[in-house]
Amino acid sequence: MEFLLLLIAFICGFACKLVSLPPLIGYLVAGFILNAMGFSSNPAISTIADLGITVMLFTIGLKLNLKDLIKPEIWFASVAHSAVWILCCVGLLFLLALIPLAHFTELSFMQLALIGFAFSFSSTVCVVKLLEESGEIRTRHGKIAIGILIMQDIFAVLFLVFATGKVPSIYALALFALIPLAPLLKKLLSEAGHGELLPLSGLVFALGGYQLFELVGVKGDLGALVFGILLAGTSKSSELAKSLLSFKDLFLIGFFLSIGLTALPDLEMTLIALLLTLLIPLKFMMFFALFTQLRLRARTSYLASLILSNYSEFGLIVAAVAVSVGMISEQWLVIIAMSVSFSFVLTSILYKQSHNQYILIKEPLKKFQKPRALAEDVYPSFNNVDVLVIGMGRVGKGAFSALSKDIGSAVCGMDADQDKINRLNKDGYNAIVGDGENIDLWENLDISNIKLVLLALPSIEDSSNITCQLRSAKFNGKVAAIARYEDEVQPLLDSGVDQVFNFFTDAGLGFAEESLAILGRGQPTQADKQA
Structure with missing residues (x-):
């Protein structure tokens, strides 16, 4: 009986996922199906x-x-x-x-x-x-x-x-x-x-x-x-x-x-x-x-x-x-x-x-929006920024630190989490609050001088959406993103990303080159630092 419950839940959940619906809807349907088959809650x-x-x-x-x-x-x-x-x-x-x-x-x-x-x-x-x-x-x-x-x-x-x-x-x-x-x-x-x-x-x-x-x-x-x-x-x-x-x-x-x-x-x-x-x-x-x-x-x-x-x-x-x-x-x-x-x-x-x-x-x-926004909703601004890192998690912070060694304050971080940005600012990071999928943000932010946007995000859907928003806002610079799996690389490229770094492959390459640098046999490339 227990296996049948799991099997029907799996089938219904998997079917919903195939049509791009959350599996939880399938689990609801599975409950009604089991009910019709004579099962009851226990x-x-x-x-x-x-x-x-x-x-x-x-x-x-x-x-x-x-x-x-x-x-x-x-x-x-x-x-x-x-x-x-x-x-x-x-x-x-x-x-x-x-x-x-x-x-x-x-x-x-x-x-x-x-x-x-x-x-x-x-x-x-x-x-x-x-x-x-x-x-x-x-x-x-x-x-x-x-x-x-x-x-x-x-x-x-x-x-x-x-x-x-x-x-x-x-x-x-x-x-x-x-x-x-x-x-x-x-x-x-x-x-x-x-x-x-x-x-x-x-x-x-x-x-x-x-x-x-x-x-x-x-x-x-x-x-x-x-x-x-x-x-x-x-x-x-x-x-x-x-x-x-x-x-x-x-x-x-x-x-x-x-x-x-x-x-x-x-x-x-x-x-x-x-x-x-x-x-x-x-x-x-x-x-x-x-x-x-x-x-x-x-x-x-x-x-x-x-x-x-x-x-x-x-x-x-x-x-x-x-x-x-x-x-x-x-x-x-x-x-x-x-x-x-x-x-x-x-x-x-x-x-x-x-x-x-x-x-x-x-x-x-x-038209329903009030003229004066709340303090938390005021659009950020920055000056003299060449590189913008979107997503200040572990990968984003690592990329920010590596880039800041080379270009200093010309790199800026951005994340949608206000609390995280507050902590980063206290630690000396040049970072602003912003949701990369917000087209209104890009229309109110001066990105004309930015040469590179680095998307350090775990979701390729988010990276693709942000890339589309940037292009809609007439951004002419380069966009780089990370991918966790090989089958995520091409969809990112198709969405307009200029360079995709495979998270696991490039991390291993960067680790090897950093190790060789210790022996004086090589130097890490800028691409590895950004990854």
Whole structure:
């Protein structure tokens, strides 16, 4: 039985990947297929699903900056969107109740509001997955989306506490003692090394936080998130998040399967789910209006609104609790599950081409943009720069250091992560904040004197997109990029990159030539330094 579950999940996930959809949609379909075959959820699948959510929230906490949550574009947008959405949903669902569909006719005002509340959440799983796959989780719009999700998660936890009547124990006040214990937890993490003990320590922290909060009557998922936040901001937090990535992805398969195994929908439920999916553009417009009114730039507002335009697994959790206490019927849990699934498909398809979509419609969107941008959204500038290194990770920093030895301040680094750039500037790096896929950035940045742009990015899709943006902005210099695999070289060249360095092959060549240089038998070439 276990093998059949894995086999069908693999087949459906692989089929989605072949048509350029995220595999998670395939796992949802696999759950419905297994349901139709007579399978039902079991404790093992539920446990794996819970592990996936717990580890995911822990990794979100590792990347979270609490200062971001107190910004108006996060807390106000979250509260205002939820309130307006619920009011609109109540009105729209009331109108839909006029249609002679059995599941609408007997809904009370309270039930309408509860269903609207369940649909107010955006999917943490879907959003984080798409942002990670596109390498945009630390971009401006990525951080905005994550902040909104965290606020929504807090709303969900508060609902679960009040709906279940589960009052935290008086001992929950002792959880505040975790704050002064944070340095000790970070010390333990730093001593975990880089091997198998690192992901094991992450699982211990995540599950330990879950169990600790449960012991004092607080939702365990919140404990995993808090422990991640306590460990955030260290040099090891990013490495820990990467080491847990495979575990998280594997566990989340169980979560998506469990959604499909909840119940098998009929034709009427499917029709209602499709009707509710048609409300997603309204969610997008609400987010976009709020973001632009809060002085975010049109592009940031568009991308953040687009990726948040879906329904959430937390809506399912809210619905499941509501069913357990008799507030709504079981059929609505199935309807919400299908709507969540449809919304995942819609977001995955639309966001994949989001940057190209923005280029086509940016002028109409900019009409909603406020004249005065927020301080974080002011475009950077530089002078007397010959070489621009985009992506200041390990490879980018290495290339920057090698180039700066030869041309000094004529090299500049750029990265979309504001926190990373702040750290680099403190260390003496000449670096600016910028999202290379932002066509507005290139149109407002003077790149006429730049001779070379070096793309030190792990994703060839990002490198290709940035190259296209540069060429659209009339950049006439050279573009160099890195590739991890041989089959990535030609697509980069086809996108307009002038020179591609194979990460592993050229790294070995550079290592050999540097070694020979020690013996006085050769000197490393400039190309190797740039790689």
